Amino acid sequence: MSEIRNFTMNFGPQHPAAHGVLRLILELNGETVERADPHVGLLHRATEKLAESKPYNHSIGYMDRLDYVSMMCNEHAYVRAIEQLLDIEPPERAQYIRTMYDEITRIMNHLMWVASNALDLGAMSVFLYAFREREGLMDCYEAVSGARMHATYYRPGGVYRDLPDQMPRLAESRWRQGKDLARMNRWRQGSLLDFLDAFIEDFFTKVDDYETLLTDNRIWKQRTVGIGEVSPERALQLGFSGPMLRGCGIAWDLRKKQPYARYADVDFDIPVGSNGDCYDRYLVRIEEMRQSSRIIQQCINWLRAHPGPVMLGNYKVAPPTRAEMKDDMEALIHHFKLFTEGYCVPEGETYAAVEAPKGEFGCYLISDGANKPFRVHLRAPGFAHLAAMDEMARGHMLSDIPALIATQDIVFGEIDR
Amino acid sequence: MSAFSARNASLAQSLQQTLGERLETLIEHRGQLTAVIPAAHWVEAACLLRDRPELAFEQLMDLCGVDYLGYGDDEWETAEATGAGFSRGVDALGPGRFSWQDRPEADDFPGRFAVSVQLLSQRHNRRLRLRCYAPSEDFPVLPSLVEVWNSVNWYEREAFDLFGIVFEGHPDLRRILTDYGFIGHPFRKDFPLIGNVTVRYDEDKGRVIYEPVEIEPRVGVPRVVRRDSRYIDPRREESAG
Secondary structure (H helix, E strand, C coil): CCCCCCEEEEECCCCHHHCCCCEEEEEEECCEEEEEEEECCCCCCCHHHHHHCCCHHHHHHHHHCCCCCCHHHHHHHHHHHHHHHHCCCCCHHHHHHHHHHHHHHHHHHHHHHHHHHHHHCCCHHHHHHHHHHHHHHHHHHHHHHCCCCCCCCEECCEECCCCCCCCCCCCCCCCCCHHHHHHHCHHHHCCHHHHHHHHHHHHHHHHHHHHHHHCCCHHHHHHHCCCCCCCHHHHHHCCCCCHHHHCCCCCCCHHHHCCCCCHHHCCCCCCCCCCCCHHHHHHHHHHHHHHHHHHHHHHHHHHHHCCCCCECCCCCCCCCCHHHHHHCHHHHHHHHHHHHCCCCCCCEEEEEEEEECCEEEEEEEEECCECCCCEEEEECHHHHHHHCHHHHHCCCEHHHHHHHHHHCCCCHHHHHC | CCCCCHHHHHHHHHHHHHHHHHCCEEEEECCEEEEECCHHHHHHHHHHHHHCCCCCCCEEEEEEEEECCCCCCCCCCCCCCCCCCHHHHHHCCCHHHCCCCCCCCCCCCCCCEEEEEEEEECCCCEEEEEEEECCCCCCCEEECCCCCCCCHHHHHHHHHHHHCCEEECCCCCCCCCCCCCCCCCCCCCCCCCCCCEEEEEECCCCEEEEEECCCCCCCCCCCCECCCHHHCCHHHHHHHC
């Protein structure tokens, strides 16, 4: 009888199911995974070191590029850390806008997640449907910031500008004309809030559509039920957060437990799983999309009724308006100092965490009193989750590895930083 | 009167009681508590923090290395006028131009390298930051927490990779974020931002080669530290006066 040996296989770094540049070294016994060793860092850009060499505001754009499918939530953590050290509080309207955009971001992230997860496990159609809705939300990003993804919209002291009164409409082109164009522009006749209101009302039915495709789907259940089970004790020990933790039955959500922005004033529920497997985490994320929609609706109602400033009037931190700058010497000086030197942040350290779609995204900031951070460390939820890959993958089949990578919602921008 | 705010008073008290002499200092800043623990008691204190029901920090959310070289040190003097102007900022060598021994802003840091840990207690819904200074600057070694909180595994690998802090007792202390065969610890303050080597594919040799970097380091916006009245905490003023 010949000797049977384990063999080692490279999964990635170029693999469609690796969600980026993950090199996973798998030790296989037949088709069973005995050990998984993720090699990360192929997308390492030293964001934290770059941030040390730039004034505070210059690094906001880098935050978008960390977890590049939940952009504004990353900005939120960084901006909150600066605000805590400066001891400033943005105006209420800015906080509602942030709450709303955090939830738009969460839906975008979960759409991307359900789309790519389903695609990895062989369901093509969900991908197409989810990307259709994601496009509408990206238009909301574009309407406030001019960029579909990397918005740089949150600033210390508020948000860059108020919501537009006119939602941009799609222009006629070879592909969009006549009745199609009119249908696509139907929601875009009024303001951004009108568009979002119509979108969200319709979105509840869209989430139901995804569920009809997946929730009772026999193949989907075979691929996810009982795969990657994690007990609540292990989940805590491994530093899980977000849906990975809630899938195990632990009702922990920073939006409820340590509320920031205006989460204390909006009504929503925390969905919780029970088995801690891929299927439960799927159900949690699907329900989170509905809850996010509820939050957005409440924010829309508040924002419609309460116009006001979206940025602090404190010119030591926030720039004066263009008109003021042209008119007032002092405003001009403030403008000049802010854009050539930035603002100095008082000495101290802080850790600000937000409930990003993937889990707890934290920003640990040390300031020595300069206009640049002394040290920034970004706590990415995916980093802790991927570290548990070895434990989750042991004993599973090779074909479950894409399901595990997908359920952890891995994005390399945030893991490699 | 307690030195801590009402929100943190009970936590501060139980920390002082439980940790005793294992707690070096306890600082509160912006409503967050930081406990400095000596390296000798690092693991012991961590076990107490996790297991004692009144503390119950079940989760370690984050660990990161810090290099205090160049702390509080600016590239452009702002307290008085200089004849050199902006070019001095542009030509500056950055925070790595001093060694740890002859740094100008000799703050009272017990060591150059430290790790900061963010703990979370879900039972009590509160956070705590721990800090531990490595005893040596040349070869910083700290005990590993991996047996206490498994989640620290990759964070310690990251701190080792980027700062060269060695964690004693770590089962698998390999580089994690930098390239295979990378030399140096890039997040140390004396490691240049532009790096030391560039990588390119050489047509003639038919392989990837490493060369010294060609670009010049440049500071776009100089680092300044302003200590004028705007940045003095009004509440601290009140308590002092």
